[in-house]
Amino acid sequence: YNANFQAVQNNFSDYKNELISSHRPEASSLLDFLVKDQKKSGDISLHTKFNLYVDDLLKKSEKGQIKKFINDIKKDLATESQLPLSAPFKDESTRTMTDPQVLAYIHQSMPYQYASLYSVLTDLKIVNSDVSCKSQHILDCGKGPGIGALASYSVFPTPNSVSIVEENPFLKKIIYDIHHNIYPSTSPNPTSPVTLNRLPLGKKDSYTLVIASNKLLEMKSEKELFDYLRSLWSLVSNDGGLLVLCERGTKRGFSLIQRARTFLLQKSKNTSDKQFNAHIVAPCPHDGRCPIDIENGVRANICSFKQHFFLSPFSRLYVPRSHRRSSDRSHYSYVVIQKGITRPLNNTTQRFKNDEDLLENVNVTSPTLKNWPRIIRPPLKRDGHVIIDVCDSDARLRRNIVPKSQGKLAYRLARKSAWGDLFPLEGKVQSTSPSSKITKHLKDASSTYSINPPSYNKPKVERNTTADPIFVGKRFYSTNRHKAFSRFADFNSHRFPCIFTSFSCYNCISGTRNISRQYSRDKFHYNQRTTIYYLVAISIFALGLTYAAVPLYRLFCSKTGYGGTLNTDQSRMNAERMVPRKDNKRIRVTFNGDVAGNLSWKLWPQQREIYVLPGETALGFYTAENTSDHDIVGVATYNIVPGQAAVYFSKVACFCFEEQKLDAHEKVDLPVFFFIDPEFADDPNMKDIDDILLSYTFFEARYDTNGNLLTKLN
Amino acid sequence: PPERGSFPLDHFGECTHVMKQYLECIKVKRENQEECRLLAKKYLQCRMDTGLFGKDDMKNLGFHGDENATSTSLSSSNDGNNNSNSSSSDNKTGGE
Numbered sequence: 001y002n003a004n005f006q007a008v009q010n011n012f013s014d015y016k017n018e019l020i021s022s023h024r025p026e027a028s029s030l031l032d033f034l035v036k037d038q039k040k041s042g043d044i045s046l047h048t049k050f051n052l053y054v055d056d057l058l059k060k061s062e063k064g065q066i067k068k069f070i071n072d073i074k075k076d077l078a079t080e081s082q083l084p085l086s087a088p089f090k091d092e093s094t095r096t097m098t099d100p101q102v103l104a105y106i107h108q109s110m111p112y113q114y115a116s117l118y119s120v121l122t123d124l125k126i127v128n129s130d131v132s133c134k135s136q137h138i139l140d141c142g143k144g145p146g147i148g149a150l151a152s153y154s155v156f157p158t159p160n161s162v163s164i165v166e167e168n169p170f171l172k173k174i175i176y177d178i179h180h181n182i183y184p185s186t187s188p189n190p191t192s193p194v195t196l197n198r199l200p201l202g203k204k205d206s207y208t209l210v211i212a213s214n215k216l217l218e219m220k221s222e223k224e225l226f227d228y229l230r231s232l233w234s235l236v237s238n239d240g241g242l243l244v245l246c247e248r249g250t251k252r253g254f255s256l257i258q259r260a261r262t263f264l265l266q267k268s269k270n271t272s273d274k275q276f277n278a279h280i281v282a283p284c285p286h287d288g289r290c291p292i293d294i295e296n297g298v299r300a301n302i303c304s305f306k307q308h309f310f311l312s313p314f315s316r317l318y319v320p321r322s323h324r325r326s327s328d329r330s331h332y333s334y335v336v337i338q339k340g341i342t343r344p345l346n347n348t349t350q351r352f353k354n355d356e357d358l359l360e361n362v363n364v365t366s367p368t369l370k371n372w373p374r375i376i377r378p379p380l381k382r383d384g385h386v387i388i389d390v391c392d393s394d395a396r397l398r399r400n401i402v403p404k405s406q407g408k409l410a411y412r413l414a415r416k417s418a419w420g421d422l423f424p425l426e427g428k429v430q431s432t433s434p435s436s437k438i439t440k441h442l443k444d445a446s447s448t449y450s451i452n453p454p455s456y457n458k459p460k461v462e463r464n465t466t467a468d469p470i471f472v473g474k475r476f477y478s479t480n481r482h483k484a485f486s487r488f489a490d491f492n493s494h495r496f497p498c499i500f501t502s503f504s505c506y507n508c509i510s511g512t513r514n515i516s517r518q519y520s521r522d523k524f525h526y527n528q529r530t531t532i533y534y535l536v537a538i539s540i541f542a543l544g545l546t547y548a549a550v551p552l553y554r555l556f557c558s559k560t561g562y563g564g565t566l567n568t569d570q571s572r573m574n575a576e577r578m579v580p581r582k583d584n585k586r587i588r589v590t591f592n593g594d595v596a597g598n599l600s601w602k603l604w605p606q607q608r609e610i611y612v613l614p615g616e617t618a619l620g621f622y623t624a625e626n627t628s629d630h631d632i633v634g635v636a637t638y639n640i641v642p643g644q645a646a647v648y649f650s651k652v653a654c655f656c657f658e659e660q661k662l663d664a665h666e667k668v669d670l671p672v673f674f675f676i677d678p679e680f681a682d683d684p685n686m687k688d689i690d691d692i693l694l695s696y697t698f699f700e701a702r703y704d705t706n707g708n709l710l711t712k713l714n
Numbered sequence: 715p716p717e718r719g720s721f722p723l724d725h726f727g728e729c730t731h732v733m734k735q736y737l738e739c740i741k742v743k744r745e746n747q748e749e750c751r752l753l754a755k756k757y758l759q760c761r762m763d764t765g766l767f768g769k770d771d772m773k774n775l776g777f778h779g780d781e782n783a784t785s786t787s788l789s790s791s792n793d794g795n796n797n798s799n800s801s802s803s804d805n806k807t808g809g810e
Contacts, residue, residue, distance in 0.1 A: 317782055578776030606733075607740050617776030619754040621733055652775060653767070658720040668723050669733055673758070 027377045031409075032359070034424075035416050038126050042308030042327070044115050047150065048419060049181045052105055055314040057174070060368045062104055062514070065617065067318050069104030071399055085255055085294070091217040094143055094168045102170050107314060110147055113213055115309035116246050116332035117151035118141075123282045123420070124242065124336050125155055127369045131209075131242065135278040139235060141165040141215060145174045148181065148211030148244070149193060156209075158186045162193035163200065163207075199231050205238045207643040212244040216256040233267065233278075237342035249304035251333030257305075258290050264337055278342040281336040283420070287343060288395030290655050303391070304333045305420040344368055352425045355407035372422040375397065379417050385474060386414035390423055392432075400427025560647060577678060580616035584681040585690070587612055589674075592695040593622050600628040601662065615678035618651065622670040622696060626662035633661045635702040641693040648680040649692060659701045722753045729760040751777070 010306045045051075058066065076091075083089050094102065125131060136159040140148035146164035153159070164179070166172050172195050179193045210232055219225040245260050247253030258700050261280065265287055268278035279287050283303065292303050306329045316324050352358050374392035376397070380387040385403040392398045402414035406428040417423050589612055591605030606621040626632055640646035655670040662668065672694070680686050724730070736753040743750055747751035755777045 005777055578774075579778070606737055610740060615776075616751075617754075618751075619736060619757060621737060653721055655720050655723075660720075662723075664723075666725070668725060669727070669730060669759075670723075670734070671721050671757070673721075673754075673775070 001234075031413075034413055038421055039418065040119055040307065040420075042310075044307065044309035044313045046111055046114050047153075047182050050110075050150065050456070051312045053174070053181075053312060054103075054110070054312070055317070056101055056316055058107060060316055061100055062295075063318070065100040066104050066107070068514045069101045069538040070318055071103060073108045080252060083252075085251060089166050089252065090220060091143070091214065093218045094166065097170075098169055099170045102163055102168060102174075106144065107318070109214070110574070111309065111312050111315055111574060112328070112330040113142070113144060113147045113246075115330040116209065116334070117148050117213055117244075118154060118309075119305070119307035119330075119336045119420075120244060120282075120332070120336065121151055121155040123394060123478040124244070127422070128338070129158070130240075134208060134240070135136075135160045136209060136691070137207045137237070138162045139200075139210045139590060142213035142246075143173055143215055143218065143231070144210055144213075145315055146179055146193065146518065147673050148213050149179065152209065152211070153182060153184050158185050158188070159184070159192070160187065161189050162187075162541050164193055165196045165199055167197055168705055186658075197234065201231055201234070201313050204234050205241070207235050208237050208239075209242045209244065209439045210236050210242070211246075213244075214248065216245065216247055216260060217253065222259075225256070225259070226263055228269070229263055233264060233339070236339045236528050238276065240341045241339045241554065243337045243339070244334065245337075245714055246334040247333055249302070249333050251302055251308070254292075254304055254333040257296065257335050258292070261335045261337070276339065277342050278337050278339055279341070279602065281338045281370055283334065283376070284391060285334075285371050285373055285422075286395040291391065291395055291397045302333065306331050310467060317703075324593075333545045343370060352378055353406075353407040358407075358409055358413070358425070361504055369422060372424045375417060375419055375423050378419040379414070380655070381415060386411070387416055388414060388423060389482055396432050400425070401429040401430045402427045403429075466607075496709050504676055514553065535620075564598055578615060578617050578675055578676060580613040581678050581681045582613060584614050584692055587614065587676060587689070588691045589618070589620070589676075590691060591620055591622070592693060594697045595634075596696065596697060596699045599632065599634055599698055601626055601632065601634055603696065603698055614676045614680040615650070617673065617675040619696035620672040620674070621665060622655070622672065624660070624662060624670055624698065625667040629664050631661060631663050633659045635659050635701045636696050636698045638696045641695065642689060645680070645689055645692050648677040648683070648686065650675055650677055656696070721761070724764075724766055728764045728767070729757055731762050732757040762774075 007116050031618050033652050080089055092101075094105070097105065113591050136152075136156050138149055138152050138156075138159050138161070139166075140146045140152075140162070142148045146166070149162050149164055152162075162179070163185070166175055175193075183193060212232060215228070216225060219228060225350075232243060243264070244258055247257050261284075264278050265280075268276050282304070284290070290303070292301060294302055308329050309325060310327045311325060317415050335522050337700045338577075369378075371393045373392045375388055377389040377390045379389075382419055385401055388400045388402065390400060400414075402410055402425065404411045406414075412426055413423075414427075472577065588609050590609045593603035593605050602623075602625045603622055606623055610620060612618045624634075635658070638654070638656050652673040652675065654672040654674070658668075674694075676692070732753065736750060736757055737749040739747075741754050755772060755775075758767060758772075758775060762769050
């Protein structure tokens, strides 16, 4: 086993071959089935002949009318999704449609219906593989030009006979033209397909496959619906014949499917005749009550599936350029009911928990597949684990969480799982929808649906069992965790807007959920806006600061004397400050004089140094001499070394910053009157400073034509 | 610029003699002793008198009046440093 397991990691096909060689061919078929066989491709498109034919028809007909009807259909679909379930709504029957209306309907609906039916029939074939072995007598009574029959040609290539029910003469013509071109040549009966005006009620129990797509929405009343279902059911062969009902994946569509399902199961329960036994082939793995409570839920609380497909070329006609697409997803709800055969016993159903089970218990036979749980929501593939919601054979919704630790093969299968697949693996963590909700639903049922007599078969669910307490804690099933859950649900709904991720909790909080979602969305936007405001404010402030930086820095330096700039703060030069600190050591002030290169002056200090106390005023003298033959104006700047002492070096009067004019060969005395601030003695940073150098430099002052000084210093 | 701005240029050397006394004092004492400070005060006074420096109270220039008594006696002669030293210290003690 271990050796095999290693091989799985490396190469799946290698592993498969190994299993086959080790005389366990079944193993490969199971894994093949899970990973490959039951996967449906999105490469679905209507037959080319059909496309060309419809394209031709559309182009020949009047453009304006078709456009109008297309818009009507779109409007109808929009209103349907907005209307509450209780409101009356019905699709228009083809019986009363005009020719352009029929064309508009084909244009809007056919590619979608085809994809849905193709997908449904493929599912059916997967679950019930013997369906294609038997002789096929197909009856398509769906809305439109025999689209169910078209889909069945691709899935079951050798039908014995095909009958299509259609009343509208224009549609009948279309059906005749199309189907006689497309009908598979492999069929043993070349007289097919036959177009009938109404259901062939005389031919009871003679059709192995009855397809009714988008037909239930046409029914005006419940009575009409049940009459229709009854007659459809009577046509199905009682030797394992199948009835396929498919509707749009809307709340209303699902509700109809749910009702039809309940009605037919009920009917078969009431008759003791074994020949009329009914059981669900797909999508449900059970014949109990549907665990999805549509009345209590919101938009996404339905059992529906999606199928990717390629739109037909004629779908591009009459569509604005911006809305044209090459592919789309068809959203549908369906049920396939089989007649005359009983469901295989539930205890024969296999459950797989870990890798070893997956390798050991392999028996992919058609009857047991019907009892395999089906994934009814898109699996949430998260970091290191996959959350898979399934409808299980005990008529309960179940959430499986398959983490990596459950085994490499199990995790791999979970990662590969898709919405609508059969998924026999049990998650390491499992939680079940609380049965109390189901019983509550049952109580309400008689009032909600008049079609459910109170004697409806009791679901096999034990009413009093509650969900495993571990999961109650972990998975927010208890009602006092509404808040935590609604946050959780909201988080997911951001990523998957169209799906509901945690079915069973929906019932408890469905009322508050919309509100809380709205609230958190508003709050999110509010927070986003606030953040943007703050960021803008900060950036404007920062920009302003860069402009103000230079003046601010100057101000700062002149106030504090930082960086060797002389302190010129007037408030510091009053009589009280000029008190010598006799307790302090004397500081040596050294003098230095320089002249900038282009100025023909001489400047030298008359004393080398003076020892002063902090706070003591002192005089120093420089001598300047003009060595040139003409008058020169000079400007002096000074600096203090070390720079940090400049804060304390205050000048009362000096010869700096003002232009000094010296006549030719003149020599003058330049006094400097200064004192060191007494705070110098208290500053610990100045403790080690014994010397201060006062340095003067003279520059030549130049003037422009207006007489303004050019050499602005400081 | 400093508080009292610049010293105007002493083109005619009117106070040069006081400056020389002061520099001599600095050179000898090497420290800014009281007597040298007196000479400094005298120089500033000279400047004020000749209109080369804004007139101001000596207090605001760091001379707190304790030198005043000796300043007149010293202004006449260069020597007598010792006297001024002793007298200034006397004055200080008296002031306290």
